[in-house]
Amino acid sequence: MGAVVAAxxxxxAVAAVFLSGGAARPDRPDLEVALVAAALVLAALLTFGxxxxxxxxxxxxxAGATGWAIYCLSADLGSGTPGVSTAVLAVAxxxxxxxxxxxxxxxxWLAVPLVxxxxAGTVTAVTVVPTxxxxxxxxxxxxxxxxxxxxxxxxxxxxxxxxxxxxVAAGAGVAVAGTGGEVTSLDGPTxxxxxxxxxxxxxxxxxVPTPDRLLLLAVHxxxxxxTDRHHLAVLxxxxxxxxxxxxxEDVHGADPVAPTSTVLPSLANLGDDNFRVDALDLRGGNQxxxxxxxxxxxxxxxxxxxGRDVVLAxxxxxDRLSVLGLDERTGTPRWxxxxxxxxxxxxxxxxxxxxxxxxxxxxxxxxxxxxxxxANTDVVLDAATGTIVSTMDPRAPKRITLGPVAVxxxxxxxxxxxxxxxxxxxxxxxxxxxxxxxxxxxxxxxRLCASPGGGMVLHRQELDGSAPSTLPIGWPPPxxxxxxxxxxxxxxxxxxxxxxxxxxxxxxxxxxxFPAG
Numbered sequence: 281m282g283a284v285v286a287a288x289x290x291x292x293a294v295a296a297v298f299l300s301g302g303a304a305r306p307d308r309p310d311l312e313v314a315l316v317a318a319a320l321v322l323a324a325l326l327t328f329g330x331x332x333x334x335x336x337x338x339x340x341x342x343a344g345a346t347g348w349a350i351y352c353l354s355a356d357l358g359s360g361t362p363g364v365s366t367a368v369l370a371v372a373x374x375x376x377x378x379x380x381x382x383x384x385x386x387x388x389w390l391a392v393p394l395v396x397x398x399x400a401g402t403v404t405a406v407t408v409v410p411t412x413x414x415x416x417x418x419x420x421x422x423x424x425x426x427x428x429x430x431x432x433x434x435x436x437x438x439x440x441x442x443x444x445x446x447x448v449a450a451g452a453g454v455a456v457a458g459t460g461g462e463v464t465s466l467d468g469p470t471x472x473x474x475x476x477x478x479x480x481x482x483x484x485x486x487x488v489p490t491p492d493r494l495l496l497l498a499v500h501x502x503x504x505x506x507t508d509r510h511h512l513a514v515l516x517x518x519x520x521x522x523x524x525x526x527x528x529e530d531v532h533g534a535d536p537v538a539p540t541s542t543v544l545p546s547l548a549n550l551g552d553d554n555f556r557v558d559a560l561d562l563r564g565g566n567q568x569x570x571x572x573x574x575x576x577x578x579x580x581x582x583x584x585x586x587g588r589d590v591v592l593a594x595x596x597x598x599d600r601l602s603v604l605g606l607d608e609r610t611g612t613p614r615w616x617x618x619x620x621x622x623x624x625x626x627x628x629x630x631x632x633x634x635x636x637x638x639x640x641x642x643x644x645x646x647x648x649x650x651x652x653x654x655a656n657t658d659v660v661l662d663a664a665t666g667t668i669v670s671t672m673d674p675r676a677p678k679r680i681t682l683g684p685v686a687v688x689x690x691x692x693x694x695x696x697x698x699x700x701x702x703x704x705x706x707x708x709x710x711x712x713x714x715x716x717x718x719x720x721x722x723x724x725x726x727r728l729c730a731s732p733g734g735g736m737v738l739h740r741q742e743l744d745g746s747a748p749s750t751l752p753i754g755w756p757p758p759x760x761x762x763x764x765x766x767x768x769x770x771x772x773x774x775x776x777x778x779x780x781x782x783x784x785x786x787x788x789x790x791x792x793x794f795p796a797g
Contacts, residue, residue, distance in 0.1 A: 283327040285394045286338070289376035290324040292402055293317040293345075293369055302363030302410070303527055304356040304502045306509035312352055313365050319345040320376050327380050338380040346373040353409075359502035360461050360482025361511040362413050367405035371398065413481075418520045419465070419474040424452050424493070425779035428468065429721040431794035433751055436471030436780075439790040440464065446766040447784040447791060449637070449777035450489035450496045451517030456784070456791060457484040457766060463498050465520060468779020469795045475520030477513065485510055486766060488537045491588040491639030493517055493778070495562055497539060499531045512544075514562050524565045538584040540608040540639065543568055545584050545591045553628075554578035557593050559611060569611030573597075582631035587663025588639030590614055594631045597621070601629060601648050605666050615666025617644060619657065625650035636680040639663055643672065643680045660686065676700070683720030683776060685743065701725055705743060712739050717772040717783070728753070728774050728783060738774075738783065738794070755789045 294317050297309045305313065319341050326338035349370040356362035375398045379391075427449070442458035453468030461479035466472065479500045486499040496517040501510045510531055514524040529546065531537060538545065543559040550556055556572040557579070573579040577597040585592045590605035593613075598621065605615045625648065632645035646657045658672035660680060670686075672678050676698075678686040687707065689699045699707035701720075712729035716736070719726050725741045729750075738751040764771050765786050775782045780793035 283324065283379075285379040285391050285398070286320075286324040286327045286342075286376050288395060289372045289379060289398055290317070290321045292372035292398060293320040293376070296365045296368040296372065299365040299368060299406075300363040300527075301365040302356065303361035303500070303507055303509050303511040304359040305363060305365060306507050306527060308365075310365065312348070313369055316345045316349050316352070316369055316373065320373060323376055323380055335380070335384075339377070342373065342377040342380045346370075346377045349373040357409075357413055358481045359504060360413050360479035361500055361502045362410055364406045364410060367409035368402055371401035371405050375401070413479055415476070415478045415480060416520060417476045419518065421516075421518045422452055424518070425468050425796065427721070427776050427778055428781040428794070428796040429723055429776070430797045431751075431781045432797045433794070435751075435753075435792045435794045437754075437790040437792050438466055438471045438473070440788075443787050444784055444789070444791065445484055445786060446487050447773050447775055447782060448487055448489050448496075448767075449775050449782075450493050451778070453779055454775060454777045454782045454791070454793070455487060455489070455496055455517070457487040457498075459483075461500055463487060463496075463515075465517070466782075466791065466793070468777050468782075468793065471780070471791075471793050474518075477515060477520055477522075479511070482511070484766070485531045486537045488539065489517060490539050490541045490562070491586070491635075491637075492541045494541070495523060495539075497537055497544070497562075499528065499537060501531075523563055526560070526565055528560075536583055536585070538586045538635070540586045540589050540591060542589070542608045543591070545586060547581065547584065552578065553580050555581055557591060557606065557611070559591065559606075559608070568609070571606055571611045580629050580631065582633055585633035585635050585642065586639060587635050587642050590663055592633045592635075592642060592644075594629070594633075596629050596648070598624060601646060601651060603631065603633065603644050603646070605661075605663065614664075617656070617659070617661060617666055617668075619646060619648075619655075620652040621648070621650045622652040623650045634681055635663065636686075637683055641669055641680055643678060645672070645674070645677060670702075678702075682718060684722050685720035685725065687718070687720065687725065701743060703743065705745070708741055708748070711741065711748060717770060717774040719774045719776055721776050721781075726774055726776075726781070728772050736783075738781075751794065753783055753792055755785060755792075758785070758787060758789070 323338045323341040326334045353366040353370045445457040461482035463477045465474040481503040482500040488497045496515045508530045509527045512528045548556040561568045589608045593604045595602040601619045604613045627649040630647040634643045660669045676688045676690040712727045714730040717728040727739045736753040773784045782793045
């Protein structure tokens with residue numbers, strides 16, 4: 281009976297090779313798991329032998345496999361992104377060690393409990409162990425306050441228990457990414473903590489809300505950062521409840537996570553500078569659709585970008601250079617911004633695609649040597665219809681990612697020399713000579729400005745031409761130099777969020793929120 285139990289345990293170990301290893305072990309089969317499973321299979325075979333040497337060898341193999349399986353499980357839990365493979369492997373190894381160590385013959389009343397332990401332990405490993413990596417609290421759903429515009433001068437402050445990595449508008453306020461895998465939701469009007477989601481030991485690589493701010497995408501990398509897959513948690517932005525969890529390709533540097541309100545697009549390389557667009561359903565987790573360029577055309581590489589309910593897809597054909605707006609639910613082209621091509625060129629086509637907060641508009645900057653004309657290469661489009669909202673001066677492109685009002689900036693040698701707001705109002709550059717972050721609301725252009733004395737102020741320039749105003753921000757001097765927030769290389773963020781205008785700096789400075797007035 282002991283040999284039978286050992287064989288059953290070895291079977292579970294073999295099954296573990298094909299189970300998900302999470303972001304910590306994205307490859308199947310994983311070499312370490314496979315080697316431990318092989319050792320357990322050999323130990324099970326040796327238990328059928330009748331010699332004392334075979335019995336001792338079986339125990340030694342099972343003991344070594346058990347020690348390594350427990351080490352692998354511990355490492356996976358410590359990474360913050362475990363799967364179930366090493367948990368099932370550890371259960372199988374422990375049962376195998378006990379089965380090979382029992383004196384023979386093994387009575388049925390000893391073997392049956394081991395089989396029960398094996399079955400119950402396997403079920404527990406699959407259902408419970410992945411949740412051990414998560415520390416979370418949830419909140420009740422509430423109605424979202426309106427996005428802040430005019431604010432009161434008395435701010436709230438919140439000091440993160442870890443260093444701040446990023447702040448985004450989502451749910452009923454803002455979500456803050458911190459070191460140690462922390463994500464914290466703050467109420468906009470009060471700054472109170474609403475919910476938390478943490479994977480201790482992991483690193484937050486991206487924190488992105490959907491355009492409607494109902495869902496929040498948190499991407500965690502394993503603690504050692506040594507794999508090419510990351511863990512994606514789709515969270516309800518109001519309650520913090522996980523809606524869906526899955527693995528996605530490595531997210532780092534400037535690579536954005538660019539969801540619509542329903543799907544998350546990704547690119548698959550088909551070769552010859554041609555890419556397929558795949559759309560993952562954010563709530564269901566299934567791949568909803570795939571799109572690739574029609575025969576005779578290619579879809580060159582561009583960092584993913586989306587509107588509220590469309591995915592942007594580049595297209596290059598013999599007669600045209602285009603950007604398509606693919607419907608988020610079906611993947612069918614809803615509109616096409618088309619530029620005529622007079623001659624094919626070996627030069628690479630460049631696409632710079634951006635979307636405004638909320639996804640209502642998108643900006644396109646297209647470059648290709650074979651274009652028939654330079655018209656409409658720099659435009660802002662209505663994301664739903666593809667209608668041209670405005671054209672851009674290539675020497676002063678519009679910053680539509682700042683908010684509902686675009687800002688056109690002209691710079692020389694990296695220094696802004698002039699700037700204009702939508703509607704033609706000039707930006708008062710002298711009022712904020714050292715800008716650290718900026719944003720727009722329907723009525724104002726907002727800037728975080730460093731003052732000569734080392735302090736920081738919030739400067740508000742009214743779009744109706746009325747007198748500007750400033751509010752002080754009581755941050756201590758920075759104590760270290762870091763690479764910046766997750767959303768870019770800037771160290772500061774200014775976020776018009778539900779219920780408050782929120783300012784943040786990477787590191788250990790408190791998050792500051794000016795409640796809506």
